[in-house]
Each structure stands twice: as C-alpha cells, then as structure tokens.
Amino acid sequence: MIVAVLGLGEAGSAFVADLLTAGVTVRAYDPAVGAPPGTVACASEADAADGADLVISVNSATDSVDAARNALTGLSVTTVWADVNTSSPARKREVAAVLEGHCAFADVALMSTVPDLGIRVPMIAAGPGAAEAARLLGTGGANVEVIDGQVGDAATRKLLRSVFYKGLGAAVLESLAAARAAGLEEETRTEIMRELERASAATLDRLVEGSHRHAVRRSHEMAAAAEMLDDLGVPGRVARASRDWLQDLA
Missing domain, CATH: 1.10.1040 (N-(1-d-carboxylethyl)-l-norvaline Dehydrogenase; domain 2)
Known part of the structure; x- marks a missing residue:
C-alpha cells in the first residue's frame, strides 16, 4: 500500500512513523518540514498523491482546501482522500467539493490526542469514501469507526x-x-x-x-x-x- 501524508507536524509525523512500522510506503510532503527518513520525499501535494492508494491530509484546517486544489493533477479516481484536519463541517464540505470527480473523499475526525496513540488514535469517518478510508487506515494500524452520514458529520461529532x-x-x-x-x-x-x-x-x-x-x-x-x-x-x-x-x- 502507498500512502501520501500531507503535513508533517505533530500528528502527521506520528502517523508516518506508525505507517512505516507497518510496512507501508509513505510519500511525504510538507512545504515547511523535510520528509522523515524512510519516506519518499515529494516536491508538492500532487507529487505526493501520484500513485497513492490513500492520501492523509493532516496539514491544517486553513491549508486543507489549498492542499486539495494543489493535489488534483496527481489524483486518481481510485485514490481515497482522508481529511483528518480539525476543521468545521463547512470546511470539510468545501474540500470535498474541490475533490469531487477526482477521488473518493472521507471526512475523518480524530477523537483523542495523537501524541500518545499515533495512528491508533480513535477515529470516526463519514462520507462516500469512509468505508474504504477505514479499511486502508486499518491496514496501517488505525482504529476507524464508520458512521452513517454525509461529509461533515464526523467533524460535527x-x-x-x-x-x-x-x-x-x-x-x-x-x-x-x-x-x-x-x-x-x-x-x-x-x-x-x-x-x-x-x-x-x-x-x-x-x-x-x-x-x-x-x-x-x-x-x-x-x-x-x-x-x-x-x-x-x-x-x-x-x-x-x-x-x-x-x-x-x-
């Protein structure tokens, strides 16, 4: 499995470490932080998303829409985009609208703190790509509960x-x-x-x-x-x- 991680702050770095431990190929990009050892360093969001089965957007709520726009040329309709940023339901829907027709989208919410748990932090997911995002994240060790509902419902909870x-x-x-x-x-x-x-x-x-x-x-x-x-x-x-x-x- 190939996973693109966009954003290498506290949460992103923890996810990367756990994904690498699980044997996942990680393509990493953050405009302000160098790619961690063991990852494939990428030059842009589109570069990171190219060939990825799953994109984990964990940059920030303010950057999430731009990250989606910047990634469009690297996406495939078989790619799943997991937006795990802590943002409003409206912002999640805005990101989903940018990506519509380019890939599947999942609104994913982290329900506890990442530093102690890494990718095993409890998550809930909603939206058209939720089930597939849960499956792919689970391959990397994540615990994701899929809920019935639309994009924004996980963020609301x-x-x-x-x-x-x-x-x-x-x-x-x-x-x-x-x-x-x-x-x-x-x-x-x-x-x-x-x-x-x-x-x-x-x-x-x-x-x-x-x-x-x-x-x-x-x-x-x-x-x-x-x-x-x-x-x-x-x-x-x-x-x-x-x-x-x-x-x-x-």
Missing part, C-alpha cells in the same frame, strides 16, 4: 465534544489563574479535583436542570465572579460567557 472538553479546560485555567492571584491556588485545585472525581452520569442532569431552574440566581453569581476576576487582574472570559448563558436561560 468531534467539535461538539470539543465545545465541552476544551471549554471545561478553559474554565479550569481561568479558575486556577484567579485562585493564583488570590493566593488560593492549591485549595482551588483540590476542590476542582474533588468535583471531577465525584462526577457521574447524574452530574450532567444536575448541571442542565440546575442551570435552568436557578438561572437568575446563578447569573448574578457569575456576574459577581466576573467582577472579582477584574479586581484580581484576570480576564473573566469564561465567567462572563457563563453569566450570559444563564441570563439567556432566565
């Missing part, structure tokens, strides 16, 4: 998770920054850890139902929290967003 998980991370960062400024970082860190350890399936219901039931009081509480953060010199981005959500619910 990933980004909905991101709103929660990355938003939670932002809330923790803001809380700890404020606690540090107030001289209460260790105490606050312990309280956050305690709440995370106590979390269960029922926690979600309590968060949703409690926010609706106590929206007015909680909006006032978060307004006070934002004011406190101002006094501590810490930007209250999450606190103000929480206040606004609760005001809308009220």
Whole structure:
C-alpha cells in the first residue's frame, strides 16, 4: 500500500512513523518540514498523491482546501482522500467539493490526542469514501469507526465534544489563574479535583436542570465572579460567557 501524508507536524509525523512500522510506503510532503527518513520525499501535494492508494491530509484546517486544489493533477479516481484536519463541517464540505470527480473523499475526525496513540488514535469517518478510508487506515494500524452520514458529520461529532472538553479546560485555567492571584491556588485545585472525581452520569442532569431552574440566581453569581476576576487582574472570559448563558436561560 502507498500512502501520501500531507503535513508533517505533530500528528502527521506520528502517523508516518506508525505507517512505516507497518510496512507501508509513505510519500511525504510538507512545504515547511523535510520528509522523515524512510519516506519518499515529494516536491508538492500532487507529487505526493501520484500513485497513492490513500492520501492523509493532516496539514491544517486553513491549508486543507489549498492542499486539495494543489493535489488534483496527481489524483486518481481510485485514490481515497482522508481529511483528518480539525476543521468545521463547512470546511470539510468545501474540500470535498474541490475533490469531487477526482477521488473518493472521507471526512475523518480524530477523537483523542495523537501524541500518545499515533495512528491508533480513535477515529470516526463519514462520507462516500469512509468505508474504504477505514479499511486502508486499518491496514496501517488505525482504529476507524464508520458512521452513517454525509461529509461533515464526523467533524460535527468531534467539535461538539470539543465545545465541552476544551471549554471545561478553559474554565479550569481561568479558575486556577484567579485562585493564583488570590493566593488560593492549591485549595482551588483540590476542590476542582474533588468535583471531577465525584462526577457521574447524574452530574450532567444536575448541571442542565440546575442551570435552568436557578438561572437568575446563578447569573448574578457569575456576574459577581466576573467582577472579582477584574479586581484580581484576570480576564473573566469564561465567567462572563457563563453569566450570559444563564441570563439567556432566565
């Protein structure tokens, strides 16, 4: 099997290493990074895609459309293009439109972090080329779940998770920054850890139902929290967003 990897950053490099270990021929291209040892160094996206069974586009969301356009002359109708960039559903559909008629397209979403898992990171795939992309990626050691749906549906599932998980991370960062400024970082860190350890399936219901039931009081509480953060010199981005959500619910 021949796989083209477009983008040799953290994720791309990890994929390349695992594909080489699996005995896959890797054609590599990144305009800013040299091709890793063991790969076929290519001069462009089209050069990398030439003869490839699978193209893994893992450059960036901002570059994904241009990468697709640049690769067109090297593609075959039997090639599968796996767009694994973290981009919006609309951007995935834009890439698919560029490639329509030139190759099969799969919207692939990475559902965990790559550094610890490499190509074995859990993935979901949607779109007309999803099943074949899953088969080809699986040959290299990947674990891909194919879901029913259109291009953009895999990206939607990933980004909905991101709103929660990355938003939670932002809330923790803001809380700890404020606690540090107030001289209460260790105490606050312990309280956050305690709440995370106590979390269960029922926690979600309590968060949703409690926010609706106590929206007015909680909006006032978060307004006070934002004011406190101002006094501590810490930007209250999450606190103000929480206040606004609760005001809308009220």
